[in-house]
Amino acid sequence: MNQEVKPSKVLNPSTPWTDRPVPGIHVPDAQETLKASFTEPTVECPECHSLITLTAMSFNAYVCPQCDEHLRMRARERLTWFFDQVDHELGQEFIAKDPLNFVDSKPYSARMQEAQKKTGESEALVVLQGTLKGVAMTACAFEFDFMGGSMGTVVGDRFVQAAESAIAKKQPFICFAASGGARMQEGMLSLMQMARTSAAIEKVKAAGLPYIVVLTHPVYGGVTASLAMLGDVHIAEPKAMIGFAGKRVIEQTVREKLEEPFQRAEYLLDHGVVDQIVHRHALRDTVYRIVSKLMNI
Numbered sequence: 001m002n003q004e005v006k007p008s009k010v011l012n013p014s015t016p017w018t019d020r021p022v023p024g025i026h027v028p029d030a031q032e033t034l035k036a037s038f039t040e041p042t043v044e045c046p047e048c049h050s051l052i053t054l055t056a057m058s059f060n061a062y063v064c065p066q067c068d069e070h071l072r073m074r075a076r077e078r079l080t081w082f083f084d085q086v087d088h089e090l091g092q093e094f095i096a097k098d099p100l101n102f103v104d105s106k107p108y109s110a111r112m113q114e115a116q117k118k119t120g121e122s123e124a125l126v127v128l129q130g131t132l133k134g135v136a137m138t139a140c141a142f143e144f145d146f147m148g149g150s151m152g153t154v155v156g157d158r159f160v161q162a163a164e165s166a167i168a169k170k171q172p173f174i175c176f177a178a179s180g181g182a183r184m185q186e187g188m189l190s191l192m193q194m195a196r197t198s199a200a201i202e203k204v205k206a207a208g209l210p211y212i213v214v215l216t217h218p219v220y221g222g223v224t225a226s227l228a229m230l231g232d233v234h235i236a237e238p239k240a241m242i243g244f245a246g247k248r249v250i251e252q253t254v255r256e257k258l259e260e261p262f263q264r265a266e267y268l269l270d271h272g273v274v275d276q277i278v279h280r281h282a283l284r285d286t287v288y289r290i291v292s293k294l295m296n297i
């Protein structure tokens with residue numbers, strides 16, 4: 001009870017009784033409150049520039065509460081959000097090699113280590129199996145922050161293993177795509193993954209199991225040209241950019257200015273490339289509904 005109180009506050013008779021310090025109770029002043037609020041990490045919405053606390057964002061599935069912009073979700077966070085319960089992870093035994101000893105401005109191995117440190121993931125694809133509303137599913141998600149979610153041999157290995165495991169367990173296969181395309185540091189080997197993953201998807205379809213693709217911002221290059229466009233159903237998140245070559249490359253080639261919403265999900269919906277655009281808050285319900293219809297659950 002020997003709490004130090006400011007004498008001016010106690011002695012000044014004009015201080016209203018509500019402002020007088022109570023022994024044993026610490027009331028933070030305005031300055032301290034301000035400091036406390038600044039310690040919570042915030043995320044800036046790239047669209048409306050509101051500062052939203054990380055907690056509020058993660059509770060809202062990384063959809064901006066101010067303007068409804070869909071921010072990027074980390075692969076692992078995306079899958080744990082998608083599933084009600086995660087049973088296990090696949091593909092962690094595959095580790096990338098550097099068969100070409102590729103060096104651009106940095107060696108490939110150094111880039112790899114950097115990406116691993118940045119994301120906490122060993123590769124650009126995360127595969128988890130779990131249940132959504134009681135239905136067992138296999139789902140994979142691309143980690144865009146891992147070298148642009150690029151598809152190398154390990155991504156191919158993990159994807160094929162996921163497809164085979166889905167077939168063995170008779171589960172639907174869901175893919176959350178977000179990628180810049182094939183990984184140039186692996187040259188031809190990364191391009192071969194386009195054929196490998198396409199063949200694996202064919203096996204899933206031959207087994208009569210649904211393969212559903214959720215296109216998240218952005219999906220480009222070799223991933224668009226293979227596994228991201230072979231789904232039974234293509235769902236896109238609002239405003240996601242989806243294409244093969246980037247907008248600037250096309251503009252330089254055709255010498256025409258391409259206006260918004262070119263390559264946006266809404267444009268692709270109008271042109272029949274995607275089947276529906278689903279708000280992230282409705283995504284789990286939508287995938288569940290589609291899967292249960294296709295599998296007669």
Ligand SMILES: [Zn+2]
Binds near residue numbers: 045046064065067
């Ligand atoms: Zn916003």
